[in-house]
Amino acid sequence: MHVTDFIIAGGGLIGLLTARELHQAGASVTVVERGATGQESSWAGGGILSPLYPWRGPEAVTALVRWSQERYPILAHTLADETGMDVEWIQNGLLILDTEEKERALAWANQSGIRLYLINHAAILQHEPRLAVMTNEALWLPDVAQIRNPRLLKALRHSLLASGVVIKEHSEIKGLIAGADRIQGIETASGSILASKVVVAAGAWSDNLLKNFGFHEKIMPVRGQMILFRAAPGLVSRIVIHKDHYVVPRRDGRILAGSTVEYAGFDKSTTHQALMELRQAAVALVPALAECEIEHHWAGLRPGTAEARNGVPYIGEHPRVRGLYVNTGHFRNGVVMAPASARLLADIIFERAPIVDPVPYQILGHC
Numbered sequence: 001m002h003v004t005d006f007i008i009a010g011g012g013l014i015g016l017l018t019a020r021e022l023h024q025a026g027a028s029v030t031v032v033e034r035g036a037t038g039q040e041s042s043w044a045g046g047g048i049l050s051p052l053y054p055w056r057g058p059e060a061v062t063a064l065v066r067w068s069q070e071r072y073p074i075l076a077h078t079l080a081d082e083t084g085m086d087v088e089w090i091q092n093g094l095l096i097l098d099t100e101e102k103e104r105a106l107a108w109a110n111q112s113g114i115r116l117y118l119i120n121h122a123a124i125l126q127h128e129p130r131l132a133v134m135t136n137e138a139l140w141l142p143d144v145a146q147i148r149n150p151r152l153l154k155a156l157r158h159s160l161l162a163s164g165v166v167i168k169e170h171s172e173i174k175g176l177i178a179g180a181d182r183i184q185g186i187e188t189a190s191g192s193i194l195a196s197k198v199v200v201a202a203g204a205w206s207d208n209l210l211k212n213f214g215f216h217e218k219i220m221p222v223r224g225q226m227i228l229f230r231a232a233p234g235l236v237s238r239i240v241i242h243k244d245h246y247v248v249p250r251r252d253g254r255i256l257a258g259s260t261v262e263y264a265g266f267d268k269s270t271t272h273q274a275l276m277e278l279r280q281a282a283v284a285l286v287p288a289l290a291e292c293e294i295e296h297h298w299a300g301l302r303p304g305t306a307e308a309r310n311g312v313p314y315i316g317e318h319p320r321v322r323g324l325y326v327n328t329g330h331f332r333n334g335v336v337m338a339p340a341s342a343r344l345l346a347d348i349i350f351e352r353a354p355i356v357d358p359v360p361y362q363i364l365g366h367c
């Protein structure tokens, strides 16, 4: 029987970064993943290191976003040193063509010390000459970056394995093992693994593991479909958003276009309707994309939460079961919030001064 200090249930970005934090603090860590690590929502995402309309989010989201945004370049460089892999952290900025909320956006940026400018039509075209600009103004956030999330996940896996973290793939957790008030481990098809601390980081599937533990706040799958154009480098240089649709140019010229927000249960299939919608929105923004091949079309399941939660994830210890921790519910911003979420949970576990106030993320009162 395998014994470890910590079990991380789920090998998405949240689970892998949590494993890294705990291991760096000196603990022995085992990540248990149903499939291969980093193949679900964290892989499917756009890798935009910002909420799409960042002024709309609650302070609890902004706090995790800002901490992570500062750390991402360091993480990218460290992973490159450790693994030789370039995870393509690129600070190419975010251009938002919706300006209906410009006063609110500018006030938020001013208060938060974030660089955000209102630019005119000529300046938009100067930034992005191939855009079909349908607005006279745009909001420009030059400091926003992107990351190539599939590469980030691969690099993290390599780094964790090299550092001695155990990763058990193709090993579905059937249930948690707990005594009256304390976690004892997990049950998989091939046997149990004992640990005095278990972190549930199972993304959209977290409820399956927590439902018998009085976790009444729903984590629900929210499907997001994306398409990938094969384009020549330089067609678009920045992340551009218009009416909830966006394009993200990768370094090799490929352009991601996303995304849908669908409440379709645990159904990860793609639809022709979404393909048409995404293509149409992307071509409306960048007409030259009409000539580009669509190389790939996929869907991922975001770990969504109730509307009232406003995208704030659950990070902390279960109020009744000692040693059972949760790091989940990151909905649309899990890539950008991941480093801070992992660090905050490690701070809570090791009783260190937390990087941000942990209260808004607590599951207290929901169990």
Ligand SMILES: Cc1cc2nc3c(=O)[nH]c(=O)nc-3n(C[C@H](O)[C@H](O)[C@H](O)COP(=O)(O)OP(=O)(O)OC[C@H]3O[C@@H](n4cnc5c(N)ncnc54)[C@H](O)[C@@H]3O)c2cc1C
Residues within 6 Å of the ligand: 009, 010, 011, 012, 013, 014, 015, 032, 033, 034, 035, 036, 037, 038, 039, 040, 041, 042, 043, 044, 045, 046, 047, 048, 049, 050, 171, 172, 173, 174, 201, 202, 203, 204, 205, 206, 208, 209, 223, 224, 225, 226, 258, 259, 260, 299, 300, 301, 302, 303, 327, 328, 329, 330, 331, 332, 333, 334, 335, 336, 337
């Ligand atoms: C189309 C799309 C676009 C997105 N764009 C962005 C973006 O640009 N920026 C951003 O910040 N966020 C974005 N997101 C959101 C982000 O991807 C998620 O919030 C984040 O990846 C959640 O990470 P996670 O580790 O919790 O979940 P996941 O990556 O889904 O990982 C959970 C893991 O748990 C495993 N698991 C589940 N149940 C079990 C079990 N019983 N036993 C063992 N393992 C189990 C799963 O197999 C999976 O590997 C996007 C999401 C989608 C779908």
